Amino acid sequence: MDFAEIGRFFEEHDNYTILTHKSPDGDTLGAGFGLCAYLRDMGKKANVLNSDGFPERYSFLYRGYEPQEFEEKCVIAVDIADIALVGRNLWDYTAEGKVDLCIDHHISNRSYAKYSYVDGGASAACLILYDLFKELGRPISPQIALCLYTGIATDTGCFKYENTTPGAHMAAAELIGYDFGFAIINRMMFDIKSKGRLAAEHFVTKNMEFYCNERCAVIALTTEIMERCGIEPAEFEGLASIPLSVEGVDLGITIKQRHENVYKLSVRTTEKLDASAFCKQFGGGGHIRAAGCELTGTLDEVKSKVLAAVNALGLEND
Numbered sequence: 001m002d003f004a005e006i007g008r009f010f011e012e013h014d015n016y017t018i019l020t021h022k023s024p025d026g027d028t029l030g031a032g033f034g035l036c037a038y039l040r041d042m043g044k045k046a047n048v049l050n051s052d053g054f055p056e057r058y059s060f061l062y063r064g065y066e067p068q069e070f071e072e073k074c075v076i077a078v079d080i081a082d083i084a085l086v087g088r089n090l091w092d093y094t095a096e097g098k099v100d101l102c103i104d105h106h107i108s109n110r111s112y113a114k115y116s117y118v119d120g121g122a123s124a125a126c127l128i129l130y131d132l133f134k135e136l137g138r139p140i141s142p143q144i145a146l147c148l149y150t151g152i153a154t155d156t157g158c159f160k161y162e163n164t165t166p167g168a169h170m171a172a173a174e175l176i177g178y179d180f181g182f183a184i185i186n187r188m189m190f191d192i193k194s195k196g197r198l199a200a201e202h203f204v205t206k207n208m209e210f211y212c213n214e215r216c217a218v219i220a221l222t223t224e225i226m227e228r229c230g231i232e233p234a235e236f237e238g239l240a241s242i243p244l245s246v247e248g249v250d251l252g253i254t255i256k257q258r259h260e261n262v263y264k265l266s267v268r269t270t271e272k273l274d275a276s277a278f279c280k281q282f283g284g285g286g287h288i289r290a291a292g293c294e295l296t297g298t299l300d301e302v303k304s305k306v307l308a309a310v311n312a313l314g315l316e317n318d
């Protein structure tokens with residue numbers, strides 16, 4: 001589908017449910033609430049759903065948002081590479097043919113929707129929406145600009161990661177003109193940490209393990225530690241960048257417990273390795289420098305599976 005076709009799709013449908021991925025981040029929620037506000041501005045009915053609820057950390061994205069009553073007629077997924085990532089509380093949406101349109105920027109997208117717009121070169125799902133809205137020509141509100149800016153800023157690590165394109169900067173340049181207070185957003189997203197978060201960082205850095213001649217760093221976070229630090233899962237965003245921040249490390253792995261015997265792996269790499277390919281062997285995927293997957297077993301079992309894959313890379317020899 002091209003942008004003009006998506007525009008017609010928006011005109012022709014109504015009563016939208018917008019799906020965002022589990023363990024939501026700034027991009028999926030920015031895209032979800034940005035698109036929801038856009039559709040509502042068109043006079044359509046639309047709601048945003050998330051399996052894990054909407055974290056307090058992102059409350060500025062859904063300020064003033066109230067769910068609407070309607071019979072769902074159309075389902076759009078944003079920033080969801082694999083429909084299984086919609087999460088267990090929205091599992092009904094993983095049934096064949098449930099999703100009408102998917103807007104995404106993951107190269108690993110599994111094309112589960114009837115119609116898809118996937119651009120693996122886009123820095124964020126919110127950047128695709130920005131380009132889409134611009135082409136469709138309808139004016140956007142400051143709240144929509146705020147949502148889109150947040151997604152682009154968070155997915156590029158505040159315009160720092162390799163996925164930052166000229167297009168991302170140009171979109172941001174125009175979006176900050178809407179005067180929603182981008183500096184406060186950046187401070188909230190990148191600078192401020194709760195005391196619990198700092199305690200968790202302290203714990204994981206103290207217990208960080210190194211492999212392959214110190215080229216690979218691994219941190220692990222169990223629910224027990226998270227509970228001890230008293231923080232909500234959304235506060236862990238960015239934690240995965242810690243292992244790669246160590247000098248000399250090319251492969252950073254963060255193992256985070258999701259449920260009993262279920263662990264989420266977040267992999268970050270330098271230009272020396274492909275994070276998406278690494279996660280693919282465990283059924284996951286993502287981007288070339290940042291990817292993820294889920295593994296089952298005890299923490300020790302998960303670690304040994306991961307380390308076997310790490311050793312197979314032969315990192316220490318290159």
Ligand SMILES: [Mn+2]
Nearest residue numbers: 027079125155
């Ligand atoms: Mn994204």
